Amino acid sequence: MLISGVCSLLLVGGTFRVLASSGLNSNSSGDLQQRNLTGKVVDANNNPMAGVNVLEKGTANGVLTGVDGKFSISVSSPNSVLLFSFIGYESKEVVAGSQSVVNVSLSESVTGLNEVVVIGYGTVKKSDVTGSVASINSTKLQTVQVPNVIAQLKGQTAGVDIQSNSSNPGSSGQIRIRGERSLTGSNDPLLVVDGIPYSGSINDLNPSDIVSVDILKDASATAIYGFRGSNGVIIISTKRGKSGKSVISFDSYYGITNVMSELRLFTGQELADFKAQAALGNTVTPGTNPYGLTTVEQTGLTNGVDTDWQKLIFQPGFTSDQELGVTGGNEATQFSLGVGYYNETGIIPHQRYERYNLRTTIDHQISKKIKVGLNSLNTLNFTNVAGNPVGTMMAMSPLVSPYNADGTINTYPMTGNIDQMVYANPLTINLTNSIYNNSRRIRTFNSLYGEWSILDYLKYRINVGLDFSQTQSGSYYGPNTVFNTGQTLAQATSNVTNTETYTYTIEHLLIFDKTFGKHHIGFTGLFSIQKDHARASGFNGLGMPADQIQNTNMAYASTYTSSGNYLTERGTVSYMGRINYGYSDRYLATVSLRTDGSSVLSPGNKYFTYPAVALAWNAMNEEFMKGFRFLSNLKLRAGWGKTANAGINPYSTLGALSTVNYNFGTTGLTGFLVTSLPNPSLRWESTSSFNGGLDFGFLKNRITGSIDVYNQRTHDILLSQSLPRSNGASSIIVNAGKTKGEGIEINLSTVNVELSNSFRWATDFMFSINKTQIVALQDTSLKMDIGNGWFVGQPLTVIYDLKKIGIWQTSDATDMAAQTTPVQFVGQVRVQDLNGDHKINAADRQVLGNFQPKWIGSFTTNFEFKGIELSAMAYARMGMMIAVPYLTADGGANGFPMFMQSRRNQLKIDYWTPTNPTNAFPRPDASRDNPLYGSTLGYVDGSFIKVRTISLSYTFPVSLIQKAKIDFLKVYVNILNPCVLYSPFVKAGYGPDPEGNGYGGTVGSPSAGGSTSIPSRAITVNANTPATRQINFGLSLKF
């Protein structure tokens, strides 16, 4: 447990009881009973502990231990009880008695019940939490070496589902807390960094700067964040300084990334066979194939040419992360400084992510009553992803050589193929002057606070957040490259885009906290404003005199156009009040109310109010529970709350014209079309949810865990509703429909074996089920809105299409003849004639599946033996479908689904031939540019169980490193994504990894009235950068 001491909890506000007295002993009553006690606090290894809170129980009298672990405190009587507490450690009580020296040893907390949990605008002890909140500390996160905290959170806690959406360097993944609620609005949770809402890229936060992550899952906890909290809240706390000896830390790791495995494509001979079969299967001119082997391919086949294009391109990627930090301070001032450098290169040339960090925090007690602090996180990062050659690599013929006879790269090697000039040699990706795509962002995220302790139990706090980022991105694609098959520099394309964003937040908080006998009352009041501003401008150039100019001087471009220009602003005004009440550490209640006003909605609909209430019962603290010895913790929680979402873009209610251009002869005019209708009646989309939870611990907390069940109802959902096109506009955002979600989340941690000081085996188990479904659509009588893909009783994103039931076999002649429309051939995809009318048309479409897993689970096992630690985590998402566009279209898939036609190379699939009457894939047909009902081939069971990480570390014993003046030294090696244990997708040979790497897309082209565009909100497995495996070696040092 590394929550960095009391100071950080002070900073976040809330429990200022300690602050009022810490180190600034104000007890000046001059009581004669006063006497001084001194002592030293050490940990289990006998190391002095700095910053331990020493409190005379029942009073506000307290001090902190110094660097050497020593303290000195005046107590009022021999009956005084001293309470020693430190985050992450078991608290200890000692009766003062007559002794003048009290030495105490604190052991690390197993239960974590005294851990402080950040609940938003304050903190509480874990035992006082009433809502559903998960806390994850940095030690646990940092066993996963990835460039951002979201990717680290995968599989860490129940109810938080993180899906991969890219394998490019610097990719983060998509995070969903308790599933999805909104159909058009964002389903991303709110990030709060050091108390200030954060809307920037997650990559701009250095995971090494993070000390803990607290996730608010249920509405009773998130309602205090208003509309921004409707999808859950992730509260990130960064490292702060602490008083005591300055600690210098150095963390470093190096990693190697490799492609998990190549895509299984046709080899040269297999492609030749496929082309021959496509000729035989030609349904228009049987026996012919306009895409038969070219002369060069024929020669290649004879000479045994079999180029593995993937092998030529995929390369090992390297990762390096270096972090240097200093923390320290005295009782009045604490600071922390950090610098970091992260660099990752991808498995495809030109892919690179690089980040520089600079962090400063300072906390200063100006006077007994006033405290100020600053946290400044500064990032400079570079993302380089020039493009994705995977589609081209899939399409390239293995029967041609990538090189000319003289060893140079053959730019267009598919001589004689119709697509020769469309697919340039992927090796041209290595032409560094010709290909450039870089995005450089500088971000400075600053939070300042001032705290005024008006009274011992009342304080005012102001938080000011200033977030500014500037991104300059640009690209250049020269001719004769894999990304630009133009043949002259006149076709070179270049781009420069500049984006700036800023957000300022001002929060005023009034915090009351007092204990009256057995009653503990806390109140938090908030008034805040926030303004978000974003502005961008971009230029595209066509034609450049020389590759080397790239996009550095757009004036050289022969023509330029401007795109990607916008200016948007959004304002928010909020009021919030929260009361925490506790009785005798047994009964706890939290009530909150928040009102938000947002600029994005029309006058009259701007405000929304969120009530929330939560109750908890610490049953373990009841007298009658003392008899249950096997039980060490039992707490029941229940909460209800309402959240809302104004998840529409600014100006959405006003309608918009889209801009187009036209030339009347030589006269150019800019034109406007009505594409978005005004809608002043838009309201907030709101979710009310109930959460019930049980926290338990058995056998002195050797077994701990929690179970939460919840149910949420979302009303007035903001829907982008497609309209019958005859009304002019294609869609409009409306408040319509209802969804409901239900789920259960289980976390279970057990210490299976614990032998004192030598061996420990612990396991963590996480399991969650989330089921979201549509309850009502825009019109209550409407049960299905096929056009939008919404069906009552189904999840929000479903696959609705014809259902493939196999391939028409020779033996199906009778059934085949009975089908009147369309007339089909043996070897084609056979779909279900749902209504039995012998016609395949729109009426035969049905819901085939959805993207929502039936359950998600993870299992972590951890062995420790004399400083050696071995841990592994397995992660499972089960029971959902995935869409795989490249199973229905060639890798290019840019509107040309030339699949099964043999025109290009493609994924090796089990296709039908007269001698291989499979039901998997249809017979290749050289006459069709997409197989009939090809879209039905692209839906696959996406279930998987994967090992996410295996990590091995060794922490050197203090005795060994002390002489070198080193306090802490750990070395480790870990593997990310080592293997897939179960996946029907992988088993079928469709790819290395069933986790997604892109969004949306289209699977094939329908031929019988079925829309098969995958909704753009769905993550798909596409011909993008394939999944990777990474091995890291690192060390962590403190002195």
Add this chain to the structure above:
Amino acid sequence: MKKHYIQKAACLFIAVVLFAASGCQKLLEENPRSSIAPTFFETPAGILGGIAGVYSDLRNLWGTEGFGATCVAGTDEHKMGGSASGQTFYTYNGLDLNGMSGLWSIAYQDINTLNGVIEKAPAVSLDDNTRKVYVAQAKFLRAFYYFHLAETFGDVPLHMTFLTTASTADSRQPIADVYDSVIVDLNAAIAGLPATPTAPFGGKAATIAAAKFLLAKVYLTRGWSTAAQSGDFTQAYTIANDLITNKATYGLNLWQDYADVNKDGNDYGKEAIFCIDHNNDAKFGDWSSQASGGKINIMASLYRPNYPTMNANFPASGGSTVMVRDVANGRPFIRTTPNTGYIYGQAFAERVNDARYDKSFQTVWICNTAANVTTPRGTLVVGKDTAIWMPSYEVSASRVANFKGIILTPTGANGANKYTNVFFPALSKFNDPSRANMNDPSDRPLDIMRFAEVYLIAAEAAFKGGGTLQNAADMINVVRTRAAYRASYPTGQTLASSVAAMQITSADVTLDFILDERSRELYGELVRWWDLVRTQSLVQRVTLWNTEASPYIKDYHVLRPIPQTSEIDLVTSGPKFPQNTGY
């Protein structure tokens, strides 16, 4: 000291609260700057912008691959090329219910914009003449869309007011009402438009001539339809005849040479009445190098064979390719092939006196590879020898045996090869040899109303009773006389002899003759499917000529399906939106 800090903190607190409170209301107001709301139509720039926007949207239809195919596929003229897209439109086998969603969606989006322009224009501060022209432009375009919707789908929703609130209900109006509104709009357009293109609507944007052309065709089409009114054919004939009589007023005439009609360089010429404009400006021309989709003119590629894959040993494999792709020969999309039986046996059966076959098709490819290529019959010299020859007639066995290149003929007699769906004569009408790159789309305007067609409209109207059969023959003879012209004639043939041979008499005028004449004059020009539907000849002609589609075509195919997913599935309130019968 202590007090000092407290004072400072208090001051700060008050300052911040005051600042925040005053900013509150302002913070919740919206003032868009980088986007434009529909209220923009209440300004002069908005009115003009709405019209320009609709013109621009036309680029999403005429000239594109998907829509282009639906204009010619599944007719007597065309069959699927080796790389055809939208195949069910060629065969009618399980016709794609969403295949026409482009026309449907774009038309109604544009109609709403035009309704906005027409509705707001009277109150906008414009001088009266400008306002009149703008409104006339808008009414022309609205009529243009409704006419195409009606002839494609039959009864369709008829919206004549600006819709600014969304609705999930809609219904179809009788086709008669649609035609009525189209005729009203076109008459208003004729009253307001200039006789020749006038700034800012340059190029070949709408003029009186374009509106009259359309009006003549509307009357002709209605005359054939179930909504026919007496006098429709007379109206059609009269209006077409008026255009011909006053052609000088409108700056229109026929080129002497059919080859000049579609020649690169003759753009916006005297025969063009209305075009979808394009140029190679990245912004106003929506042009981008090597684009293969989007708002481009891709016509030059659609009717082109896969000549760069022809190998020297054809039909056997293993030889070197005899051609490479270049600018002159164009980018092969192989989407559509001539329907050989109809083209050679019927429409272009006369290819001697009628020069139009030779001026519509490319049949010779000169070897353009890097080095000479050897076929089993000899070595092809680059830039000199014909590598591929696709005569429209059969050649002798000795000619085949002695020809160094590869010969393909309509039937493949005497040892020659037969045209395939990959190797076939290329339509050369839309060629753009002045492009920079062989894969660039064309930057030429695409004519969709041509003066020669006025004679054919008049002829058809006369044939149907709007005039006499002699009127019909006279009109057709004008076109045929021009078709006889060649710059030079083979031995035994002169201009006079060819012209004489091309003349027809009133006895020759039949519906089939008119339709064949339309093929000869307008082959590939995106009108065939509507021509056959209008003249109630689709099923009969496809059954007669098109073996690919004849097994599947049914009577109900004379109307296209209403788009299933972008219309029918989305009408979720009120009565269900009916699909056309049969689908």
